[in-house]
Amino acid sequence: MKKKRNTVFDCSIIDISKVHTISGNITVVENDKNIPFAVKRIYYLYDVPGGELRGGHAHYELEQFIVAASGSFDVIINDGTNRKRVSLNRPNLALHVVPGLWRELDNFSSGSICLVLASHIYEESDYIRDYNSFLDFAKR
Known part of the structure; x- marks a missing residue:
């Protein structure tokens, strides 16, 4: 049985909620509770020069x-047929990006920090870094 390919429509914005107190806000992310996978790696992007593209x-x-x-910054997701641009600018909202999609990040505001929670540790073999190879993969 052929596995269903993910599309940009399988990605969604998830409100990871915030607790507001007089001394500020807190947002909590917990494995398998408000995030649908166990986090194995966390990294963040910062000091991205204006006009630069990340991801790819x-x-x-x-x-x-x-x-x-x-x-703030934008995430462009692409399934080989459809492209979708999502603007992120609130720390209590997360874009859930599913496997099998090309992703690029751009339009970084000054001082922005992009926090990424990932389901796997870094494994080079999990990456498709060439766009034409991605398009071949997306057609399968």
Whole structure:
């Protein structure tokens, strides 16, 4: 049986909620509670120069929660047929990116921080870094 390919429509914005107190806000992310996978790796992007593009790859298996911890940026997801641009600018909202999609990040505001929670540790073999190879993969 052929496995269903993910599309950009399988990605969604998830409100990971915030607790507001007089001394500020807190947002909590807990494995298998408000995130649909166990987090195996966390990294963040910052000091991205204006006009720079980040990402530019797809993953065979890895899922991600992408959060604008500070500032704003756009995530462009692509399934080989459809493209979708999502603007992130609130630290209590995460974009859930499913496997098998090309992703690029751009339009970083000054001082922005992109927080990424990933379902797998870094494995080079999980990356598709060439766009034409991705398009071949997406056609299968």
